[in-house]
Amino acid sequence: MYDVIIIGAGAAGTTAAIYAARRALKTLVISKDIGGQAALTSHIENYPGVDLTGGIDLMMKFKTQAEKFGATFVFDQVNEVKKEGDKFLIKTSHEGYESTAVILAFGLTPRDLGAAGEDKFRGRGVSYCATCDGPLYKNKITAVVGGGNSALDAALLLAKIASQVYLIHRGEAFRGEEILISQVKANEKIEIIFNSEVKEVKGDKIIGSIIVKDKQNAEREIKVNGVFVEIGHEVKADLIRNLVKLNEKNEIVINANCETSEPGIFAAGDVTDMVYKQIVISAGEGAKAALSAYSYIQKKSGKGAAGIDWGTKK
Numbered sequence: 001m002y003d004v005i006i007i008g009a010g011a012a013g014t015t016a017a018i019y020a021a022r023r024a025l026k027t028l029v030i031s032k033d034i035g036g037q038a039a040l041t042s043h044i045e046n047y048p049g050v051d052l053t054g055g056i057d058l059m060m061k062f063k064t065q066a067e068k069f070g071a072t073f074v075f076d077q078v079n080e081v082k083k084e085g086d087k088f089l090i091k092t093s094h095e096g097y098e099s100t101a102v103i104l105a106f107g108l109t110p111r112d113l114g115a116a117g118e119d120k121f122r123g124r125g126v127s128y129c130a131t132c133d134g135p136l137y138k139n140k141i142t143a144v145v146g147g148g149n150s151a152l153d154a155a156l157l158l159a160k161i162a163s164q165v166y167l168i169h170r171g172e173a174f175r176g177e178e179i180l181i182s183q184v185k186a187n188e189k190i191e192i193i194f195n196s197e198v199k200e201v202k203g204d205k206i207i208g209s210i211i212v213k214d215k216q217n218a219e220r221e222i223k224v225n226g227v228f229v230e231i232g233h234e235v236k237a238d239l240i241r242n243l244v245k246l247n248e249k250n251e252i253v254i255n256a257n258c259e260t261s262e263p264g265i266f267a268a269g270d271v272t273d274m275v276y277k278q279i280v281i282s283a284g285e286g287a288k289a290a291l292s293a294y295s296y297i298q299k300k301s302g303k304g305a306a307g308i309d310w311g312t313k314k
């Protein structure tokens with residue numbers, strides 16, 4: 001039985017873990033990875049106090065700091081959150097856990113392509129992170145799907161590694177920064193395919209080709225070894241859909257103290273309805289969510305709410 005279980009180890013979840021552990025709460029963080037989205041970028045220049053850093057380095061510091069104060073991390077996927085009486089039951093792919101309070105910090109997940117065969121080849125040629133998986137495609141044929149900065153970035157990155165990159169966008173113009181667009185257009189390894197969508201991902205055990213359909217419904221089969229889906233991120237809220245109030249974008253509605261509509265459940269970071277999605281904001285909300293969780297647990301046992309957190313524990 002934990003005092004608080006935090007779902008997600010991005011900026012929000014790891015900061016919540018620092019604050020919860022410093023309040024001597026028995027704290028468990030369950031996450032599919034460490035660092036979340038911040039770990040996907042090698043250039044962070046706007047985190048206060050840190051001039052320029054790689055995302056993984058910054059996020060590992062958050063985690064180490066949380067562990068220093070006693071938080072435990074488990075790598076797993078949470079599939080169910082249930083309230084039973086006074087406690088919460090959290091089911092992962094491998095275990096079941098119980099806690100008095102829960103902090104939802106599971107951020108944003110890459111949007112699915114929605115093509116036939118996508119699920120079958122997920123992780124076997126269909127990837128959602130060029131930075132993570134790109135190096136596996138040395139001298140291979142790849143396709144990137146999307147028309148914004150992430151897709152342009154991914155295409156440029158892959159052009160340095162792969163033998164050929166198809167950049168497939170359903171619109172007739174890119175939405176990204178001009179400088180990236182001109183670099184993509186000037187790159188001989190990148191073939192741009194506008195006004196088209198990937199209809200199907202085909203293969204045997206691993207991906208072999210994609211079927212691309214244009215606006216006139218003309219289809220073309222392209223031989224590829226990998227497809228990178230770069231069409232944005234979204235909140236995957238099925239986990240908590242019946243527990244807490246969501247807005248029309250599936251974001252978790254919170255108040256200024258990171259409380260959700262369900263007592264005992266708090267939320268922080270990109271998963272919430274806060275407009276600005278940034279590392280420093282997720283971290284700040286993680287801190288608030290942990291202090292609110294602490295107050296909730298204190299009140300349940302008839303004690304005082306959380307004050308501010310400063311000073312060093314001796």
Ligand SMILES: Cc1cc2nc3c(=O)[nH]c(=O)nc-3n(C[C@H](O)[C@H](O)[C@H](O)COP(=O)(O)OP(=O)(O)OC[C@H]3O[C@@H](n4cnc5c(N)ncnc54)[C@H](O)[C@@H]3O)c2cc1C
Nearest residue numbers: 008010011012032036037078106107108269270277278279
């Ligand atoms: C490429 C890129 C570059 C960026 N650059 C910057 C930048 O320079 N500066 C800046 O301030 N912001 C930047 N951002 C935005 C910033 O990264 C995010 O706003 C911030 O990291 C969000 O943190 P979070 O903890 O709220 O969520 P996330 O980072 O999304 O973390 C969510 C965590 O939850 C885990 N998770 C999800 N579902 C489950 C589940 N069911 N079970 C268990 N775990 C789960 C995930 O694995 C992840 O660890 C960038 C984002 C991207 C994608």
